[in-house]
Amino acid sequence: PILVLDFGSQYTQLIARKLRESGVYTEVVPYREKIEDIKARKPQGIILSGGPASVYAEDAYHPDEGIWDLGLPILGICYGMQLITQHFGGSVIAADHHEYGKAKLHIEKEDSPIFKDVAQDSIVWMSHGDRAERLPEGFEVVGTSENSPYAAIANEDAHIYAFQFHPEVHHTVEGTKLLKNFAKHICGCESTWNMGSFAKEKIAQIREQVGDKKVLCGVSGGVDSSVVAAMLHEALPKEQLICVFVDQGLLRKDEAEQVQAMFKLLDIPLITIDAKKEFMEVLAGVTDPETKRKAIGEKFIEVFDAEAKKHTDVSFLAQGTLYTDVIESVSVKGPSKTIKSHHNVGGLPDWMTFELVEPLREIFKDEVRKLGLELGLPKDMIGRHPFPGPGLAIRIMGDVNEEALRLLRESDAIMQEELKATGYYDKVWQAFTVLLNVQSVGVMGDNRTYDNTVCIRMVESVDGMTATFAHVPHDVLEGMSRRIINEIDGINRVVYDISSKPPATIEWE
Numbered sequence: 001p002i003l004v005l006d007f008g009s010q011y012t013q014l015i016a017r018k019l020r021e022s023g024v025y026t027e028v029v030p031y032r033e034k035i036e037d038i039k040a041r042k043p044q045g046i047i048l049s050g051g052p053a054s055v056y057a058e059d060a061y062h063p064d065e066g067i068w069d070l071g072l073p074i075l076g077i078c079y080g081m082q083l084i085t086q087h088f089g090g091s092v093i094a095a096d097h098h099e100y101g102k103a104k105l106h107i108e109k110e111d112s113p114i115f116k117d118v119a120q121d122s123i124v125w126m127s128h129g130d131r132a133e134r135l136p137e138g139f140e141v142v143g144t145s146e147n148s149p150y151a152a153i154a155n156e157d158a159h160i161y162a163f164q165f166h167p168e169v170h171h172t173v174e175g176t177k178l179l180k181n182f183a184k185h186i187c188g189c190e191s192t193w194n195m196g197s198f199a200k201e202k203i204a205q206i207r208e209q210v211g212d213k214k215v216l217c218g219v220s221g222g223v224d225s226s227v228v229a230a231m232l233h234e235a236l237p238k239e240q241l242i243c244v245f246v247d248q249g250l251l252r253k254d255e256a257e258q259v260q261a262m263f264k265l266l267d268i269p270l271i272t273i274d275a276k277k278e279f280m281e282v283l284a285g286v287t288d289p290e291t292k293r294k295a296i297g298e299k300f301i302e303v304f305d306a307e308a309k310k311h312t313d314v315s316f317l318a319q320g321t322l323y324t325d326v327i328e329s330v331s332v333k334g335p336s337k338t339i340k341s342h343h344n345v346g347g348l349p350d351w352m353t354f355e356l357v358e359p360l361r362e363i364f365k366d367e368v369r370k371l372g373l374e375l376g377l378p379k380d381m382i383g384r385h386p387f388p389g390p391g392l393a394i395r396i397m398g399d400v401n402e403e404a405l406r407l408l409r410e411s412d413a414i415m416q417e418e419l420k421a422t423g424y425y426d427k428v429w430q431a432f433t434v435l436l437n438v439q440s441v442g443v444m445g446d447n448r449t450y451d452n453t454v455c456i457r458m459v460e461s462v463d464g465m466t467a468t469f470a471h472v473p474h475d476v477l478e479g480m481s482r483r484i485i486n487e488i489d490g491i492n493r494v495v496y497d498i499s500s501k502p503p504a505t506i507e508w509e
């Protein structure tokens with residue numbers, strides 16, 4: 001694969017996506033990945049991403065020095081270019097003015113393999129405050145722009161290339177071609193990768209990792225864990241796979257039954273554990289969002305461990321952790337920057353002796369869906385909206401109790417019904433209701449009411465990293481609101497969340 005070292009640019013993931021879309025398998029790892037781990041991934045080339053820091057700052061991010069001695073082709077992008085310049089003895093300074101936005105790249109060295117089939121003049125996207133001032137020995141200018149005499153540089157003998165601009169950004173017209181050229185013509189990667197080959201590769205990896213040991217697979221009924229279960233089912237004999245579904249009482253209406261039906265259809269044995277009471281006990285009186293998430297995460301692991309102990313020699317735990325979960329929990333700066341503690345990431349407590357199997361760790365939600373189709377999962381299951389591990393608990397502002405769960409579950413079910421009936425379910429990325437801890441005054445008939453408020457949250461997104469509130473027609477919202485208020489005793493007001501992520505998040509807790 002191509003390995004991308006992430007120095008914290010908001011665009012890093014786009015590098016991997018663009019390459020994968022071109023058929024080149026690509027993985028992203030934090031910049032501080034140790035050289036042994038880098039080698040273990042057997043990369044054919046390395047890309048150093050952009051990043052917000054300055055290479056000359058005291059706390060600048062630097063990769064493991066070992067990468068320079070691997071003899072592999074390297075492509076530096078923006079901050080990555082400055083790292084290359086600095087490492088090989090050139091100099092980097094703060095630019096007089098920050099260059100931000102579109103610029104015109106002019107190719108100076110047409111016969112360079114990096115520019116194969118690329119137009120001699122094209123628009124690129126710049127976003128930088130520092131620039132190379134003096135090139136290191138052995139490097140030459142291969143592309144210029146009006147404000148950047150060193151827009152693209154190279155040491156072709158050493159197979160090292162660097163761009164001041166961002167090829168991974170949509171506005172860089174020839175960007176996909178540039179990245180593909182690097183992978184194909186400089187690193188010698190073949191563009192034969194697709195979801196089918198990914199599935200085969202991961203299934204083979206699972207077999208190798210697991211051997212003849214047993215795997216415990218946590219199933220939530222969502223797309224991610226179902227895809228993981230299907231992969232394990234494909235990879236291992238039945239007696240090595242133990243799929244466990246914990247009903248923590250925080251599921252949507254009828255969800256437990258639906259999950260069981262689907263596994264029956266897939267012919268995967270499923271153990272359902274009814275832990276509703278235990279979860280309600282640990283959640284009683286807990287209102288702080290992070291405390292809630294932690295309590296649920298811990299209980300979950302406890303219930304799991306108890307189940308695992310009933311089976312002999314279980315060595316592995318499989319999880320549907322996605323790339324999005326990984327970077328949101330382990331940002332470049334380390335755990336201190338955690339946005340929310342996703343309970344399926346972050347390692348296991350010491351007393352648990354499982355090794356993890358996480359075949360989806362490098363890919364995005366939309367890629368998981370494609371993978372699911374490859375594995376033959378039913379279409380309506382693939383199309384299901386994401387649902388968070390901590391379930392309805394993080395959609396109840398304040399105390400989680402039976403009455404709150406009833407209000408949330410019923411309102412969510414009505415909302416989903418309306419969404420499907422109007423054809424909007426497949427048009428929005430995720431939709432749900434939130435029970436606000438807010439009562440307000442209303443009138444019903446001749447009576448004054450003082451009841452609960454439900455918020456409808458619907459978003460459009462590609463991968464959950466960023467999102468905008470969904471622009472659904474008012475009459476669709478009206479239908480939801482009318483039914484929720486009329487049919488559920490205890491709710492007299494419905495509001496619509498019109499915030500985007502960032503600065504808000506998709507969930508409320």
Ligand code: XMP
Pocket residue numbers: 340341342343344386387388389390430464465501504505506507508
């Ligand atoms: P936020 O609220 O962070 O949500 O914008 C982004 C996406 O992640 C889902 N989410 C979770 N998924 N465990 C999960 O498996 C979690 O703890 C968790 N928290 C949020 C959320 O539903 C949205 O799709």
